[in-house]
Amino acid sequence: MTATTVLPATAAVTSLHLTRLQLDPAHPLVQKDLRNGREMHRTVMSLFPQANGDTPRSDLGVLFRIEPQRHGLIMLVQSFIPAHLDALPVGYSTAADQRSLAPVLEWIQPGLPVRYRIVAHPTAVRGTGATDTRSRRVSLDGQEAADWWIRKAEAAGMDLHPGGTGHLAAPIRLGRSLAHRPVRFEGTATLTDTNAVHSALRYGIGQGKPYGCGLLSLAPHTPTRG
Template sequence: MTLASLTRIQLNPRHPAVRKDLADAIGLHKTVMRLAPQHLGEHPRRQGGVLFRLDEDPSGTVLLVQTTHLPDLGQLPAGYGHADTRDLGPMFKALTAGIHVRYRIAGNAAKRLRPPAEQEAAGRTHGKVVPLHGEEAAAWWRRRSAEAGLDVHTVLATQLRPACTRTAAGPRHELTRFDGTATVTDPTALAAAIVTGIGKGKPYGAGLLSLAPAGCG
C-alpha cells in the first residue's frame, strides 16, 4: 500500500514566522521541508514526497503538507500553528474505478510559447512560459486530470495570489485553484499522481491533489 500522510496545520496569524512565510514562497518551502527527514539526497522534496498547499477556511489559513515519511512536527517553530496528521492509506485503498469524488488542487497552469522567428533561426527551441487563466487554465486541468486517472465533471477555477519571493528578482508562480467533481477512471495512475503531485511549481505550493467522497457535505 502507498505510504503517505497528510498534515493539516492551522496557522497562527500572529506568529512572526507565519507572517514571514506567507510573504515569501521560498521561506515557506524551507519551513515545510523541515518536516521531512534530513539527508534525503540530491532531490529531498521529491525523495520525501513533500507537497503542500495553502487553503483558506472560516477559521483562517491552513497549510496542508503531504509526505511519504511521517512528518517531524517538532521542527516547526513553537506556536507556528496547531497540527494534526492522518494516514492516507485508507483513501488509497478506497480508490476504485467508477467512484465519484470531490477534488481540490492548486495548479501552476502554464504553457510554453514558440520562440520568435529570429531566435528559432539562431537555434533556440524553447520560448517563454506564460500563465494560463480562465477557460485556458480549466482546459489545462482537464488534460492533466485525465492523464492522472480522473474524468472531471465540473471545474471551478479560482485565481490565487501568486507565489512570490521577498525580492522582486525572485521567481513568481501564478497559481490557480481547481475545485469540482470527477469520476475515478484509473486508480493506479491516480494514486501515483497523488503521491508525486501534478504539474510544475511544487516547491511553491502547487500540485497537491485532495480528494473526498462526492456524497460528503
C-alpha cells in the same frame, strides 16, 4: 476535504501521512513565509530533518497546500514519512494533527465519483517571437488555464463533471519576482484509471510543487439524484 497520496499499482503501498497545521497569521515567520515561496519551502522541509540527497522533496513525497479559512490559514502537508512537528518555530502553528492515509487508499478505484481540489500552476512552453527559436514557460489563466486542467485531469485518470470552478489563488513570489500564478480548481469527477490516479496523487500535478502547488485532494462524492 483531505489530500491523498497513493503509490503506483506496480509498487507496494508504503506508509503515507497527512499533516494538518493551523497557522497563526500574526506570527512573523508565517508572514515571512507567505511573502516568499522559498522561505515557505524551507519551513516545510524542516519538518523532515532526515531529508538528504539531491531531490529530498520528491524522494519523501512532500507536497503541501495553503487553505484559507474564515479564521485563519490551514497548511496541509503530505509525505511518505511522518513530519516532525517539533521542528516548527514556537507559535508558528496553533494546532496540529497527523494521521495515516492508508485507510483512504482502499476506496480508490475506477468508476468512483469523487470531489477534487487542487491548487495548480497552469503553464505552457512558448516561443518568444516569430523568428526567435528560444522558448520560455509562461503562466496560463482564463480559458487556457481551464483547458490545461481538463487535459491534466484526463491524464490523471479523472473524467471531470460539468460545473467545476477555477479561481486564481494567492500568487507565489520567490524573492521580489512573481514566479507562480496558481489557480484553485474544485469540482467533481469520476475516476477512470487507477494507475493514473495513483501517479497523480503520489507525484502531484504541474509546476511549482516545492512552493505549494500540485497537491491533489480527493474525497468520495455521492451524486444528487434529481
